[in-house]
Amino acid sequence: MPDTSAQTPAEIPAIPAGIPEATPGAPPAAREARYPFTAVVGLADLKLALILNAVSPRVGGVLVRGEKGTAKSTIVRALAALLPPVTTVPGCRFSCDPAAPDPGCPDGPHGTGTGGAGDGAGIGIPRPARLVELPVGASEDRLAGSLDIERALTEGVKAFEPGLLAAAHRGVLYVDEVNLLHDHLVDLLLDAAALGTCYVEREGVSVRHAARFLLVGTMNPEEGELRPQLLDRFGLTVEVRASREPGERAEVVRRRLAFETDPAAFAAAWADREAELAVRIAQARARVADVVLPDSALRRIATVCAGFDVDGLRADLVTANAAIAHAAWRGRTEVAAEDVREAARLALPHRRRRDPFDAPGLDEAMLDALLAQVPDDPEGDGPEDDPEDGGPGGSGGSPGGSRGDGPGDGGPDGSGGDAPGDGTGSSGDPHDPASGGPGRPPAGHAADPGPEAEGGHGERVAPPGPLRPARVFTVPGIGAGAPGRRSRARTPLGRTTGARVPGGRPASVHLTATVLAAAPYQRERGRSGPGLLLRREDLREAVREGREGNLVLLVVDASGSMAARKRMSAVKAAVLSLLLDAYQRRDKVGLITFRGSRADLVLPPTSSVEAGAARLRELPTGGRTPLAAGLLRAAEVLRVERLRDPARRPLLVLVTDGRVTSGTVEESRRAATLLAGVTSVVVDCESGHVRLGLAASLAHRMGAETVRLDDLTDLAGMIRQRRTAA
Structure with missing residues (x-):
């Protein structure tokens, strides 16, 4: 690796994002030593977000x-x-500031050097x-x-x-x-x-x-x-991804190998840059209290947050604090428009209203348009000129924002700026949130695929209807499944709810209950000192309650009859809502569709459901209805999953109108009896004034609950109510 110790910050080349963790065979010193901050290549937005929080802790953290x-x-x-x-009170385990000690500190009271129990607390010990x-x-x-x-x-x-x-x-x-x-x-x-x-x-x-x-x-x-x-x-969020450019990836590996070979020498080569950056952070932190937030900048912040339709007002506060920190970092005494822009890019992506399974992101063209709506304060003198010209934080910042690595370019390590569009930055999703992103129509504009002749061979792709949030339900009873966010369960980790006498070796000792069990017998056991005399029968085991995840298997009828009267659009909207609910609550989800003459396992049971959501959106509708094939495939998937993960309780959701046009009705009935022991819900998609009740008859054979298609918007809530399956 070439020696870069003599290079100035402006001479250090732009490097791609990504330094992999230490390899398994790395020397122990490399595993214990910390890789220098300024040696990490690329990741300009992430570096900036971390530095803004170091300058002003009021920004609120980084995801x-x-x-x-x-x-x-x-x-x-x-x-x-x-x-x-940090300067702390001597002997305080809670890191109290000697200049303003916590009056309720458990190690207090801490004085101010005026005498008394806390005398000398005002001196402080730096660490x-x-x-x-x-x-x-x-x-x-x-x-x-x-x-x-x-x-x-x-x-x-x-x-x-x-x-x-x-x-x-x-x-x-x-x-x-x-x-x-x-x-x-x-x-x-x-x-x-x-x-x-x-x-x-x-x-x-x-x-x-x-x-x-x-x-x-x-x-x-x-x-x-x-x-x-x-x-x-x-407070802030950053999306990072590795470069796909071979030369840049080679530099990533080159630096990491140099660090693992001799961590001390590698750190020494970057020590000057580390010290320079630490000094600049300290200077910016000292300056931040004097930065002025003018009314024009405050109006820009409010306009941007309202324009992106973010929830609540925390976004406005975080953006304001981040803009102030950015101004201090850039050496300004007044917040400028570019400071607001950089703060909004980092503070708003995870707060804007968005559809399920979309990555956080902002349309930067829309951001610039919103910022342009608010003119500069005519009475103000305007922001100071950027002391280090050429960075995106300077006047007329580019849409890429702070993409450079040098201190003058918004980056901390003095390695120059990344080339635009190289994929190493961490900017948000370039798609307009109003458009819903690629492959997704605006809400409320689902096209009517029109009726499809039963048994026909034509195919239609019905877009999902508008998604609606599901109601929140709680599940009675306590299970013992895999940890998750769904149903109440006894789990190894969770909130302690009580104590019990262990059946064998206690998994987690409940200290208070153990001490209370032993306390009445100390005198008769001959205790003479401060120690507690314990016996095996005194031990008590902690009872912990958490949440479990379930296996939700969705079986969706995609035959021609489902294309009529926007049925499939409504079905897709409901299933997507359920996928989102399962995604957030760590359920395991599988998706089976049946049409024509067969059933397909579109999404094998998994905890990552983005692929299933994408396939569901593009799922074609048409052909005959092989109901028996769908039920048999569901029974086989549940059997295999029961062997793989016996503790996870399954729930089957069958979405169909109950018609059978491929195979025989008797085959469907026999297949339904195979699922009689599984907690199931049958969603009846039959519509019209004349109803045959085929789905209800099928549900009766399965021992399942029947739900009308009109109730699909509450499907996820109904699923929660059915979590009592054994």
Whole structure:
């Protein structure tokens, strides 16, 4: 690798996005050392988003979405080394600021150097800012804190042991694969992020402490989406993807191999750039309080947020804070139009109203048009000239936004700007949200495919009708299936709801219940010191309650009779709503369609349903109705899945009018009896004044509930009610 230590920031070439994680055979030093922030190639928007949060923590964090192997985790872990140091009260486990200590700190009260119990607290001890990582499988007590087990058992005292939220106070809380985080941990994060305070009421402990942190999460969208409440808590979002240009990818590998060969030498080569960037962040953080947000910029922010039809007002606040931070980062004392543009590009993609399965994104042409609607304040002097001309953040910024890597180009590592359109940036979806994206008609304009003659050979593709959100239902009872977001279930991870005597070796000891069981017998056991005398019969196991995911198998009639009177458009809209619901709640979903003389497994049971949604939109309708083939294929899929995952409870949703024009009625009846033990719902698509009741008769043989086509908009809600299957 050529020596770049003597190059100036302007001479460093533009490098593509992506530094893969350490390879399995890398030396231990390479696995432990942190890759330098400025050495990560490309990812300009992600670098800018992280830096804006470092400049102003009020921006509210970053969500990084992207495919695997694109340096998401690498660059986030490298951020901590660039943050200014934190001054804390000596001996405080909760990182209180000596200049403004938390009056309710459990380790307090902290004085101000005027005498008393907290005398000397105003002195402070500087330390580096912390990067605290929250594992996906962490327990609730590890996150929020709990009773100090060691002191309870050895000293017999009730003391609080801080969790990860306390450790992350005034630092960075990093959640890798945040979309896979269990719901009970998500609830705790939401409370702490909203209030800036962690409340712990458990195991006889009642504690409140400050928990203000920079929340950074990374995720692969293929593995599922975030709950809307948590998604909205991230101030900015960035979509990353690797370059497809061979030369740029070679440079990515070249740098990574150099780092793994000698991490210390590699870090030393980039030390000057790291120090330069850290100084610039500190200067911008000191400047941010003096940045002015003029009325013209505020009107631009409101116009853009309203124009993109985002939910709530948090988007306006985040965009304003991000614009102020961007102005400070660019050395300005007043927010300019380009600052608002850069802030909106990062703050709005995940907040705009969009259809299911669309990636977050903004139409940048529409963004520029909205910004142009608001003129500059005629009484103002206008923004200062950009001290470093040539970057997208300067006057007349290009539609690509901050795509460069140099400090003067909105990027932090001084490696120049990426070429436009090279695929290495992280800009939003280029499609107009009003158009719904490629392959999707505007809502309310579903074409009527017209009636199709039963048994005919013609094919029509009916677009889905307008999607409607499903009602929220709860499921009675408690299952024991795979962890998810659907039904109540007994799970290894979840909220502790009680304690019980274990049948064998306890999976998770319930400390409070164990201590209470042993306490009455301490005297007769001869206890003479502070320690607690325990016996095996004192042990109590924690009972945890979470949520489970289910297997939802959709069997859809795509024959010619379904094309009449917009039936298929309504069916597609309902099934897409159910797919979205399952996608968000981590269900496993399969899709079978039958038409002509056979049934096809369009989507094998999977937790990633985007392919099924795309195929459903383009599903042709026509031909005869092989009902028996569809039922037999469903029975076979359920049999195989029962062997693969016996704990996951299935639910069959059959969408048909009950007609049989391929095969015999008797074959359909025999096939229906094979599914009699499966919890099923039959959606009756028969319409008109004269109804034969064929779907209802089929449902009776299957032991299924019948739902009319008119109720399809509530199909997802009805599915929730049917989660009591054994």
